[in-house]
Amino acid sequence: MTPKPTLAVVGATGAVGSVMLQMLTHHADVWGEIRLLASPRSAGPKASVRGEECEILALGEEYEHHLDGVDVALFLVPEAVAARWAPVAAAKGAVVVDASGAFRHDADVPLVVPEVNAHAALVRPRGIVASPGCTTLALIAAVGALHAEFGVAELVVTAQQAASGAGAGQAGVDALRAQLGLVAGGGDLGTHPGDVRRAVGENTGPFPGPLALNVLPWSGTAGEDGAAGVHSSEEERVRDETRRILGNPGLRIAATCVRVPVVTGHSVSVHARFEHPVTVGRAHEVLATSPGVVLVDDPAAGDFPTPADVVGTDPAWVGRVRRSMDDERALDFFVCADNLRKGAALNALQVAEQIAASFVGDM
Template identity: 40%
Template sequence: MRVAVLGATGLVGKEMIATLEARCFPVDDFRPLSSPRSAGTKVRFDGRDWEVQAVSPEGFDGVDVAIFSAGGDASRKWAPVAAERGAVVVDNSSAWRMDPQVPLVVPEINKKAVEDRPKGIIANPNCSTIHGVMALYPLHKEAGLSRMIVTTLQSVSGSGWKALVELEDESRMVLDGNVEGANERASVYPHRIAFGAVPQVGSFDDQGYTDEEWKMVNESRKIMGAPELKVDCTCTRVPVMRGHSLSITAQFERKISPSEARAILADAPGVVLKDDPSSSIYPLATDAAGTDPVYVGRIRESLSLENGLDLWVASDNIRKGAALNAVQIAELLA
């Protein structure tokens, strides 16, 4: 297949390229694309260096699959262009996710949705949404999910290269005793992220919710085909380099015991059960970093909700939360 990657020099774009190679995706022609600013740089794929081209309409000519990770503005501009030129676009931004004519896909959950793509665009969900629905959908199929209450602890890699550097710089400053300098260093986030937590991911609306929280609400409903699902979400940014964690309380239409939930999740594709708290075995973002699965553990009965379960989830936000899921979607088209 002829494959283009738009945003090839970014953190997620580079991971997409590495994932295409690691999964032996059938690439006959490879086109790394970027903004003019990054054009001319090199990326490594299939044992050789490829020069990154500035994105243009002609860059999509003859392309079968175009995988995008260049932000919402670029996706809104270039996805229709690529589709008009004959490519199927797999877009990692939020630009198209809630468009009723664009499927929003997690292959382990709703892979058949890729078949209905009138605009030639398939949306890749938000990272935390992917992690959450991967853990909850197998239980939803068995017991009917009616409510989910989620708090995310999101690593700085979700904000790109600059955030990783910022966390490293701030941490060094704090450890050197320069707390004021670390506070002033903050630029990616509204406050210093080192040795703290920021209860804001995205921009706030008039109701006091961020756009990241609304992604969890609306995307979860769309992916799982559950438009009436009740969702409460608080998204936070934490001083972790890579790997998101989620604390989830889920309520079901019928009672589901922790042991039943463990048995279901143990057989769920893409999920790894890590649930032996007495031996300090549970999902950790540090363990999830650099791996593909969604890890689930600390499964226990809710103390306040009838037919409720509490659980803890961790996964690599750059892998399954972005690059891997996008490549899995592309594999459905191969």
């Protein structure tokens, strides 16, 4: 009998890693050994996966051997850590699935969303497959399905990003919760300029200002265009990743990424212009039958997706589908998805499971 592949979860203690361990416990068990790794800071204590306690192993110069004998390695670590260690794991024979931004631009690293371009994972010259960012993943299953039907010509997207999507997800959640504690019961806070900023204080965690009782029109770092006043890295990612996944390098995309005081669950308002005229009826049919998408669209009855309702679930939830007011070729709609699940852990795990399935007979 073919032995089950060995899986390494690198970054098992992080926001995405913690969700990954829950998913591994609930998904069909296709793995032999599951090895958990994190920084040397976290090594030693145990974490639970598949109902068993597993020791957390260190990743680092003295611990390279912890990557020996791994068939598939899920990298759920900061970009610099993935850039350093994913090639090491690949050189040792593992197929790496990386959730960071370290390899998403690399032409020799496929960028894969199983519902849209699963075939791309088959060709991986560096032994690495990249998983897109959380905002792209929130919208891409719905956009990909509509693209297949109507041919997308242009996208305008505004993402309302949750705190746990702020690069270092756990730090973002901790910062938002601390800020909410500082403003709770704060009388008339939010009624005078700067009062929320003073209540929260200087330490705003990974955010460039107070997030509690607020909205921050900036996430990520200054993008390739330069410094303040231009696109952020998150906005460039949405454009670049969507183009790569849809196989359309010239697709016109305008993106605005805004951080909102939601713990987990990204929301995206999408204006999609197509090559062909569209109808809401046909768009509903397409979305209702697309893998990874759930349609909830009866606004008169109060039925539309919100992050508070979809957190902890797997699909991208779509609602508010309407034909654009002044354009018969355009649709406007709203998508919500859990940024730690489909936006990170789930997509990476789906790719890893696809790779594991391809091993059957090879091992």
